Amino acid sequence: MPPIAASCCCDVIVIGAGPAGTAAASVLARAGRQTLILARTGQERPRPRETAPVALASLLAAIGVAGTDLARFAQPCPWRGEDAHPACLQIDRAGLSVALLAAAKRAGALVIPARASAIRFETAQDPVHVTLEDGRVLAAAMLIDASGARQVIRRALRLHRRRLSPPLLAWRGEVAAALEGARFETLSDGWLFLAGADGRTSWTSLRHSAGPAPVEGRDILPPTAWDVGWYLVRPVAGPDWRLAGEAGGRLDPAWGQGLCFAVASGIAAARSSLATQATPAAAALLAATYDGWFADRLLEAAATLRTRYAAAGIALGLPPQQAGRPLRRREQAHG
Secondary structure, X not given: OOOOOOOEEEEXXXXXXXXXXXXXXXXXXXXXXXXXXXXXXXXXXXXXXXXXXXXXXXXXXOOOOOOHHHHOOEEEEOEOOOOOOOOEEEEOHHHHHHHHHHHHHHHOOEEEOOOEEEEEOOOOOOOEEEEEOOOOEEEEEEEEEOOHHHOHHHHHHOOEEEEOOOOOEEEEEEEEOOOOEEEEEEEOOEEEEEEEEOOEEEEEEEEOOOOOOOOOOEEEEEEEEEEOOOEEEEOOEEOOEEEOHHHOEXXXXXHOOHHHHHHHHHHHHHHHHHHHHHOHHHHHHHHHHHHHHHHXXXXXXXXXXXXXXXXXXXXXXXXXXXXXXXXXXXXXXXX
16 A cells, blocks of 8 residues: 555544543653544533542542542532442533543643544554544554544454443433432332432433333433443554553443543553553553453453342343353454
């Protein structure tokens, strides 16, 4: 193939400006790498507040989001009910996105308001070329895909997406209700999670029957449905690319660690990329190390969540012998 003339060259291109992508970009830019973020334009649609473990605060502090920045979009939320859970955080997702993107920009990352339409990988010694929807071509030594469900690299390289559950659909919304704190309720055909503060209660429901669980209160944000089926992409790393967040794998919201894992995987992908650029001869080993870390974290969490569902009498329809099945060596290397 003839060489491609790039209109812009940099060290790393990050696809996506969600928690995983902005976390990766902050780490890379702080390390002095020329970092470009490809982000969708337009204002985020209103969405119910999300709940995350307090450990998220430590992860965010590591990439420059703490103190007053954190207080703008997060507030403590105690657990209610019989289960003994540590306190959690209620997160305004739009506020989180603003803070994370601002931190990445402060670190020196540049944002290009465009989407990738094509990716071309050359040899290990050549840069990765990303063609934008407007025809511009960008080149970088490393590419991090944090595009979520778009899964740009998986589609470009035709990577295998290993399904870990049958299709699952969750619902979420927000109502005017006086609940203070968080509560998880087991239903006959699924579960309902509620978290409230300041007269607003965000809720998430997963059921095998059609439609969400009934929640009392006037709708502030009407119920919306989204795909939450479990999966793991194989592999999630190559010599000059990494997948982070839902671009690489996902479990349903009952896991409770989705935001933490997105930020942690973005940080890990960035650090792995930095190590690869510092030691090119170890590129394959570093890719395999990141791939193993990502896969092990997700599969261990999947096994734990299956156990919790089984104890609560919630059936996912997955054969028990598949729970927590370790990856074979060939699957780790080649998907």
